[in-house]
Amino acid sequence: MSQPVNAVGRMLGVLGDEWTLLIAQQALLAVTRYGDFIARLGISNAVLTGRLAAMTAEGLLERTLYHVGPARYEYVLTPQGRALWPVLASIWEWERRWVPDHAGQLPAMRHTRCAVDFAPLLTCGACTQVVTEKELAASWGPSGSWPRSMPVESTRRRSGAESTRGRAGLFPQTMSILGNRWSFALLVTAFVGATRFNDFAEQLGAPPGSLTDRLQIFTAGGVLEMRGGRYHLTEKGRAFFPVLITALQWAQRWYPNPEGPAVLLRHTLCGNDFKAVLTCDQCTGPLRGADVHEHGRDD
Template sequence: MADPAPNAVARMLGLLGDEWTLLVVQQGLLGATRYGDFRERLPISNSVLTARLRSLTDEGLLERHSYQSNPPRSEYVVTDRGRSLWPVLLSIWEWERHWVPDHSDPLPDMRHRACAGDFSPLATCASCGEVATDKDVVAQWGPSGSWSRSIPAAATRRRSGSDSAAGLFPQTMSIMGNRWGFALLVAAFVGMSRFTDFQSQLGAPPGSIADRLSILAANGVFETSDSRYRLTEKGRALFPVLVTALEWAQRWYTAPEGPAVELIHTTCGGPFRLVLTCDQCSEPLRGGDVSALQKSL
């Protein structure tokens, strides 16, 4: 009997748990379309950029268009699937602004065109309209959910010192730009805290788990006590990033039997779907109304 197909969580971890994917999409949303645009904006080697553009095209986040035949030249345009990552990027932007003070250049404020205010996005429950945190939301496996189906099979490429992801989100890339790091964050949010549980449930090599746990702790996302690894306040603030990534994945990578993860908002008892709202006018945010990300979002 064949193994069950990877679910939406596995597809998300395999794709977004890579330090270059979000950065390439980010630059696409900021106007990069041609190979030279990406190469100029990112400290990325030719081979890695070529591979990422190919994988993002294969996954439907970018669409390749030929604009010259002799010699052949193509541009890469962000698709609806790629563009719909804007809530993830917006949540990362907010987290980096508040929790990572050592940016070489401070991140700009975000302007909500609908109310003309400089704003912060609020994670709000679509069912009841109340602001929610990770403490208000319970996650449970859905019909296609299990740890065995949620771990991507592909190995994450280890970066070299000369091939380091930078850009607007340096610490996010450090802690989430690896499938095991991303998976550890997901596991911690559902209550896992022991090394042995991380290793057995995720099926990762012990060395990989130890390496990523040390990075998460060094960045202040995890704290250790009693041989357990628990999320800090800084780590818990990543809640909107993880939920927007999960919702993106379950929108685009549906399973015939149903979702991989189901979220319940304990405050209202209804299913939890995260809506980002403006803290100035309380209206739901739309990508096209956020000037700090990109005018054309």
């Protein structure tokens, strides 16, 4: 009998959909009403209705009545939904800096506490030092394994009809990672040191065709590069690390397993269990979701 999906698999099933991320982003910017989501995102009624229902069922949004006769509802982020802001801030920074094929330049993020545009820095909650993948030791926890980290169903891709309007496609390369279960697994495996095709195949158990396809996509997209018959993370690939870590931390907070966490992280420089904290690269202060805003978009 197969074991239940762990926190990583639950996270991939929820976040591996671009419209879900975009709706959560707008909700963090205080959008709550159906018509406002339509106006801001250019999303179709059918797609928005489906995503709002799914996000409400998942516990990311709460549907509340704000008008009687006729009944009208608004969708307010729950604590679980609000806790996504570090993931979205990390995605925004990576796409803004590293992905050139946006229809228009993504606006900067402004930290209202210091009133300047900023980039989020991944730091250790224990020692406050900036952290890269080189300073973290990762291992499977009691509920961890690749078979248990795969979503029950393949994460959903937008159809062509969904992609023709509005801001769909805002996170194109992020979705090539979060929107495919083998992509996410492959990238994590690259971060923990795998470089050869056989290493990826052995650790992941992925079908050879799927693995070849993902490696080609990552190489073409500049996330990996081939050197001496091995696949190495590029600077762009390493820069995706905060997205992986904040998504993992969100998942393990909101989808706890009675057996224990799926992944254990230790900061090797201070020796403590690692808890990610995003800080402002301008004022060095810790960031809060309420203090982060888009800046420079032509609305």
